[in-house]
Amino acid sequence: MPDIIIASHLFKHFNNIAAVDDLSFSVPEGKIYGFLGQNGAGKSTTIRMLLTLVEPSAGEIKIFGLDLKRHRNEILRRVGAIIERPDTYKYLTALENVRMFATLSGARLSDRQILHQLEKVGLAARAKDKVKTYSQGMKQRLGIAIALVNDPELIILDEPMNGLDPQGIADVRNLILTLGRDMKKTLVVSSHLLSEMELMADSMLIIDKGKKVVEGEMTALFHPAETMVDLQTNSVEAAFEKLVQTNLNKFIFNKKGDHILFRIHRNEVPALIKQLVQMDIEIVSLFSKHSLENYFLSLTTENQHVESFKD
Amino acid sequence: MWNLLRIELFKIFKRPRTYIAFGAIAIIVFLFQIALWFDGKTYVDLILSNIDASFDFTDQFKHRLLNGYFVCFAILNILLIQMPLLVALVSGDAIAGEANMGTLRLSLTRPVSRTQYMVGKFLASLIYTVSLLLFLAVLALFGSMAIFGTNDLIVFRSTSIHQMSVDDVFWRYLAAFAFATVALTTVASLAFLLSVFAENAIGPIIATMSIVIVFTILSEMNIPLYDRTIKPYLFTTHMVAWKGFFYVKADAEGTTLRGSIENLPAILRSLAILCIYIFLFTGTAIWVFREKDILS
Numbered sequence: 054m055p056d057i058i059i060a061s062h063l064f065k066h067f068n069n070i071a072a073v074d075d076l077s078f079s080v081p082e083g084k085i086y087g088f089l090g091q092n093g094a095g096k097s098t099t100i101r102m103l104l105t106l107v108e109p110s111a112g113e114i115k116i117f118g119l120d121l122k123r124h125r126n127e128i129l130r131r132v133g134a135i136i137e138r139p140d141t142y143k144y145l146t147a148l149e150n151v152r153m154f155a156t157l158s159g160a161r162l163s164d165r166q167i168l169h170q171l172e173k174v175g176l177a178a179r180a181k182d183k184v185k186t187y188s189q190g191m192k193q194r195l196g197i198a199i200a201l202v203n204d205p206e207l208i209i210l211d212e213p214m215n216g217l218d219p220q221g222i223a224d225v226r227n228l229i230l231t232l233g234r235d236m237k238k239t240l241v242v243s244s245h246l247l248s249e250m251e252l253m254a255d256s257m258l259i260i261d262k263g264k265k266v267v268e269g270e271m272t273a274l275f276h277p278a279e280t281m282v283d284l285q286t287n288s289v290e291a292a293f294e295k296l297v298q299t300n301l302n303k304f305i306f307n308k309k310g311d312h313i314l315f316r317i318h319r320n321e322v323p324a325l326i327k328q329l330v331q332m333d334i335e336i337v338s339l340f341s342k343h344s345l346e347n348y349f350l351s352l353t354t355e356n357q358h359v360e361s362f363k364d
Numbered sequence: 365m366w367n368l369l370r371i372e373l374f375k376i377f378k379r380p381r382t383y384i385a386f387g388a389i390a391i392i393v394f395l396f397q398i399a400l401w402f403d404g405k406t407y408v409d410l411i412l413s414n415i416d417a418s419f420d421f422t423d424q425f426k427h428r429l430l431n432g433y434f435v436c437f438a439i440l441n442i443l444l445i446q447m448p449l450l451v452a453l454v455s456g457d458a459i460a461g462e463a464n465m466g467t468l469r470l471s472l473t474r475p476v477s478r479t480q481y482m483v484g485k486f487l488a489s490l491i492y493t494v495s496l497l498l499f500l501a502v503l504a505l506f507g508s509m510a511i512f513g514t515n516d517l518i519v520f521r522s523t524s525i526h527q528m529s530v531d532d533v534f535w536r537y538l539a540a541f542a543f544a545t546v547a548l549t550t551v552a553s554l555a556f557l558l559s560v561f562a563e564n565a566i567g568p569i570i571a572t573m574s575i576v577i578v579f580t581i582l583s584e585m586n587i588p589l590y591d592r593t594i595k596p597y598l599f600t601t602h603m604v605a606w607k608g609f610f611y612v613k614a615d616a617e618g619t620t621l622r623g624s625i626e627n628l629p630a631i632l633r634s635l636a637i638l639c640i641y642i643f644l645f646t647g648t649a650i651w652v653f654r655e656k657d658i659l660s
Contacts, residue, residue, distance in 0.1 A: 067657075104473045106658040126475040134473045140466025144379055153374065156367050157474040199470070 055118075057082045057207055057239045058103065063112035065098050065263075072098040073109075074263035080241055080256075085233040087254030087271070088243035089349055095263035096243045097137060100211045103241070104134055116207065130159055133205035137212055139196020143185040147176050147195050150184060151202055158203035167202075174198045174228065190221035197228060208232060209241045214249060222249060229253055247349055259349060281306065282315040282322060284329065285338040289313060292334045301328060311337070368476060368484030369491075376454060376492055385450035386499055389443065393503040396439055397511055404430045404512075415520060432509035433517040433533045437610065439504040444544055444606070448551040448576045449569075450496060455489040455555035456568035459653065463563040463660035472658055482650045489552045494545055501541050519610045526612050532622050540606040543635065547603040550638045551576060553645035554599075560649045563660050576600060599641045602634035 058080035065073040073095045080086045090096045101107040103114060105125050114121040116128045141150045148167055155162045162170070171177045174194035184192065193213065200208055213229070214222045226249055232238045233253070244250050250257065257274065259266040267274060286292045289311045296305060296313065304325070306316040317325055322341055329336060376382050400407055408426050415421075459482075462468035472478065517533045519526045528536065551572065558568035579600035582590060595601045608631040613624035625631065 101469075101658065104469075106469055106472055108655075108657060126477065129473060129475040132473070134470075136469050136473070138466055140470065142375065142378075142465070142467060145375075149374075149378075153371050154470070154474065156371060157471060157476055159475055196470075 055082050056080060057117060058241070059115045060099075060103070061113045061115075063099065063102060063114070064110045065095075065102065065107060066110045071263050073102070076112075076260060076263065076265055078258045078265060078268050080239060082239050083233075083237045084255040085229065085240045085242060085253050087250040087257035088241055088260075089245075089247065089250060089257055090243075090260040092245070094260050096260065097211055098263075099260070100134075100136060100209060100241070100243060103209060104132070104136065105129070106136070130203065131205055132207045132209065133200035133203060134209040135193075135196045135200050135211060135213055136209075138215065139193050139199075139213075141184050141192065141195055141199065144183060146181050146183055147171055147187075147198075148180045150195065151198055154199045155202045160203045162202070170198050170202060171195075173201075175224070189216045190218060190224070193217055193221060193225060194228075197225070201232075205238070207239045207241070211243050212245065213242060214244055214246050222246070226253060279316055280319045280322065280341045282317055282325060282339065282341050284313045284315065284334075284336065285311055286313070287311065287335050287337060295332055295334065299328070299332070301325065365480060365484060368480055369487050372484050372488030373491060376488055381457075382454060382492070385453055385496055388446075388450060389496065389500050390503060392443060392446075393439055393500070393507065396442070397435065397508060400430065400435055400438075401511060411520065415525070428515050429518055430512060431515035431517075432505070432512040433514055433530075433537075435508040435512050436505045436537065437517065437519060439508070440500075440540070440544075440606075443500065443504070444547075444604075445580070447496070447500075447544075447548055449573055451489075451493050451548050451552045452555040452569045452572040452576075454492050455552040456559050456572055457565035458485045458489055458556055459559040459649075460562040460568050461559075461565040463658075464565060466660065468660055469658050478654045479650055482653050486553070486556055486646055486649075489556060490549055493548045493552050497541055497545050497548065501537070505537055505541075517610070519607075521611070526610060526626075527620050528610070528612055529620070529622065532620075536609040539609045543606040543609070543631070546635060546638050546642070547606065550599050550603065550641045550645070553642045553649070557645045557649040557652075560653050560656065597637075599638060602637045605631050605634035608634075 056079040058078075060079070061077050063073050063076045064071065076095070076099060088096055088100070098107055102109050103116070103121070105121065117131060119128055121128055141147075142153070145153070148164065148171070151167045151170060152162070152164070155167065168177050168180055171180045174197055176191060176194055176198065179187070179191065184195065187195065193216070197210075197213070200210070210229070213225050217225060229240060229242060230253060233240050233255070242250070242253065251271075254271055256268070256270045258268040284292075289308065293305075293308055293313060296302060301315070304315040304317045304321075306314040308314070315325060319341070326339065329339070405426065408430050412421050412426070459468065462471065471481065514530050514533075516530050517528045517536075519528075554575065555568055555572040558571045559565070562568050579598045583595055583598050583601040583604075608627055609625060611626040613621045613626055615621060
């Protein structure tokens with residue numbers, strides 16, 4: 054699969070503060086690419102750079118193999134996006150909004166075609182109502198309809214589930230999965246709802262303080278059968294020294310504070326516990342964490358000190 | 365570009381806020397016309413009381429004075445000072461309003477260059493300004509002509525009285541409205557420039573009005589030092605040059621020269637200065653916007 058987006062050594066400074074710091078990544082074609090990071094990690098700035106809303110201080114972005122700076126309009130003709138909130142013109146109807154953005158995108162759609170687009174996101178019945186009468190979920194779906202109005206090959210969605218109720222989240226997730234899996238669109242989706250990303254993303258990029266922490270396919274980074282085991286001990290250095298000399302070394306994911314984190318197949322957890330006891334390691338607490346959220350937090354938590362990162 | 369302009373006009377004329385200006389103009393013009401219809405004589409007496417007592421105005425003169433052209437001139441004197449606020453309501457909102465609504469970022473992810481986007485918005489503001497003036501012309505000029513009829517136009521200045529025959533007035537109004545379009549476009553382009561820096565429309569609207577008020581006060585100050593150093597460069601000094609179309613030349617016997625303008629070069633100079641301001645304000649707005657990071 055060729056890469057649809059190739060970002061190389063991106064930097065963005067605001068008043069000498071680095072929002073994005075030497076960030077490189079590539080988005081494979083036809084995949085749902087999860088973009089994760091805490092608030093202020095630089096996700097939105099990066100997405101805005103991909104959409105030419107923010108000019109990088111340095112670095113290069115290629116989309117569809119074209120330089121974004123030189124071929125902006127040519128590229129954006131093939132891209133659809135929602136950035137943060139799906140704000141539209143509240144004093145206009147959904148039909149008018151979609152028609153207007155279709156025209157801006159260079160797509161000539163009849164009202165029937167626009168209604169068909171709105172039908173896809175379940176808004177056809179309310180197409181002629183003003184957007185100010187819409188619920189947050191409906192506005193979000195309208196935003197997605199607008200993002201899809203030019204039948205884009207690449208769809209960039211920044212926090213598409215913000216402010217939605219559980220049903221709204223499920224609807225958007227299903228739509229994203231349909232676009233990615235059935236329609237083979239390439240999607241870049243940033244979200245702080247990690248459980249949702251876990252259900253959708255094929256690949257992911259985690260950034261922290263503007264820097265890349267990890268990037269890769271979900272199955273390689275985060276195997277469903279794997280679990281994170283968090284050991285808390287009073288003598289972390291002594292325990293760590295003992296552990297690196299054993300076969301458990303290969304399972305050590307990182308060490309921070311008085312915790313040692315193991316990444317291990319869930320079937321091997323009982324054996325790990327047995328071995329820790331046999332090695333006379335002083336266990337204060339030990340628990341197994343299985344979620345993207347824990348994986349994410351283990352990589353991005355404040356003051357972390359990753360001393361070991363093994364595949 | 366045509367599509368962009370159509371979209372911008374569609375957005376402007378779909379907003380209820382847009383019609384505040386049209387409503388305000390209609391109310392002021394109608395109130396003025398109604399007052400003069402019922403009590404025009406008192407108003408004319410008030411105007412004439414300011415004129416040198418050596419003039420002896422007959423009732424016939426007063427009756428001829430109160431006609432559609434005179435009423436329109438009086439309305440323009442009042443309204444063209446307030447019009448900048450109405451123009452700033454839309455132009456100040458052009459970019460800042462979009463930033464505030466969150467629609468700016470969505471629009472700028474479409475395959476339209478920022479320069480095209482700005483030009484589209486500016487042209488739409490220009491058309492809005494022209495439509496406001498056309499609306500004013502229809503109500504104030506044609507409305508007053510229909511209500512009060514037409515006759516010679518007499519314009520009073522502090523040191524002179526200018527009389528234009530009835531068939532020498534209409535073209536002057538056309539010229540004055542055309543000039544007012546340029547004058548108000550200057551205000552529109554200032555509001556447009558300020559709009560680029562803000563993320564809320566209130567700021568640019570208030571800032572535009574503050575600048576217009578301060579400049580107008582400076583323009584009106586009778587301080588010789590300012591006459592030479594500041595006033596010639598203030599756009600507000602030149603915005604009132606439309607009145608020049610109603611100041612006429614007279615021969616040695618004091619008879620008005622038909623079709624004449626007392627100081628055409630001064631009007632043209634004002635026009636040129638206003639055009640330079642429009643170019644500077646709009647050019648700067650486009651340049652700043654092209655370089656701006658969209659963070660709203």
